[in-house]
Amino acid sequence: SQKIEQNSEALNIQEGKTATLTCNYTNYSPAYLQWYRQDPGRGPVFLLLIRENEKEKRKERLKVTFDTTLKQSLFHITASQPADSATYLCALDDRAAGNKLTFGGGTRVLVKP
Amino acid sequence: SAVISQKPSRDICQRGTSLTIQCQVDSQVTMMFWYRQQPGQSLTLIATANQGSEATYESGFVIDKFPISRPNLTFSTLTVSNMSPEDSSIYLCSVEYVSSEQYFGPGTRLTVT
Numbered sequence: 001s002q003k004i005e006q007n008s009e010a011l012n013i014q015e016g017k018t019a020t021l022t023c024n025y026t027n028y029s030p031a032y033l034q035w036y037r038q039d040p041g042r043g044p045v046f047l048l049l050i051r052e053n054e055k056e057k058r059k060e061r062l063k064v065t066f067d068t069t070l071k072q073s074l075f076h077i078t079a080s081q082p083a084d085s086a087t088y089l090c091a092l093d094d095r096a097a098g099n100k101l102t103f104g105g106g107t108r109v110l111v112k113p
Numbered sequence: 114s115a116v117i118s119q120k121p122s123r124d125i126c127q128r129g130t131s132l133t134i135q136c137q138v139d140s141q142v143t144m145m146f147w148y149r150q151q152p153g154q155s156l157t158l159i160a161t162a163n164q165g166s167e168a169t170y171e172s173g174f175v176i177d178k179f180p181i182s183r184p185n186l187t188f189s190t191l192t193v194s195n196m197s198p199e200d201s202s203i204y205l206c207s208v209e210y211v212s213s214e215q216y217f218g219p220g221t222r223l224t225v226t
Contacts, residue, residue, distance in 0.1 A: 032213060043117075043205050043217030044156070089155060093213070100171075101215060103156045 002027040004104040006090060011109045019077040021107045023090035026071065028102075030092035033066055033073050038087045038106065047088075048075075080111045115140055115208050117218035125224045126196055133192045134221045136206035141186035144209035147179070149202045150220070156205065162189040196225045 003026040013019045023033070032051045036044035050057045050066045050073065057064045063076040077084050087106040094102050116139040126132050136145070145162040160168040160181055168181035183189045193200050201224050207215040 034214060041220075041222075043207070043220050044215075046114075046214045046216060049212070049214055100158060100161070102158075105155045 002094075002102075004028070004090065004092065004102060006088075006104040006107045008105055008107070011107060013080055013109065013111055015081060015111055015113050017080055019080050019084070019109050019111070021075040021088055021090075021109070023073040023075065023104055024071060025092060025104075028071075028092055029095055031095060033064075033090060033092045034101070035062075035064055035073075035075050036089045036091060036103075038089060044089055077109070080109075082111045082113050085109055085111050115142065115210075115216045117206065117208060117216060119204075119206060119218040119221050121221060122219065123222040123224075125226060128197055128225055130196055131192055131194045132196065132223060133190050134204055134206075134223075136189045136191070136218055138187045138208055142208040142210065143186065145183065145189050146207045146209070146215070147181060147189070147191045148205045148207065148217075150205060151202045159191070159204075162191075162206075193223065196223075198225045201225045 005024045034049045035047045038044040061078045065074045087108045089106040091101045091103045120135045147159040148156040159174045160170045162183040164183045180192045203220045205220045207217045
């Protein structure tokens with residue numbers, strides 16, 4: 001069966017350190033993978049998209065890697081700040097279902113000052 | 114990016130009644146979606162709202178329970194019909210542009226008593 005797995009345990013990290021989140025998937029062949037940020041009581045906000053032929057993408061303090069062999073994406077927040085505290089969702093398209101987005105369960109990040 | 118608004122932002126409804134949620138976008142978009150996010154869970158796609166034709170529903174969601182309208186390229190409604198406590202959720206609309214990233218509305222928090 002198809003699965004998108006993110007660590008359901010919250011990630012507690014000290015301000016200034018790098019937070020690394022994992023997204024693993026099974027039985028998908030995505031053309032791209034996306035990362036979103038969601039704050040409590042709000043809709044998700046798009047952060048980054050990485051395509052299957054890209055190994056790494058950066059945006060300011062964010063870095064995403066995509067390994068289609070391992071079926072895994074890593075999401076890094078460098079020099080983390082308390083304002084980075086949120087839930088981070090990965091999402092990938094499902095080619096077999098008309099490229100609709102399917103979301104992982106999300107990982108909550110708490111950056112402590 | 115798009116500016117998306119939803120009405121109402123929250124509501125408390127009696128079992129057996131219906132609620133219509135509105136989604137307004139500040140620009141014309143082809144792809145518009147409705148998601149549900151149950152407490153502590155990730156997003157589940159309900160349907161794709163198609164302009165000028167019937168919505169395309171995902172497995173487990175039916176038109177009688179979640180009728181959707183899409184009269185033009187900037188507006189859509191989702192109705193949650195004959196509500197039960199299990200329908201208590203956050204309902205989100207989103208739009209997708211050519212670049213495949215999605216932009217979400219702020220969500221409608223529904224509580225059914």
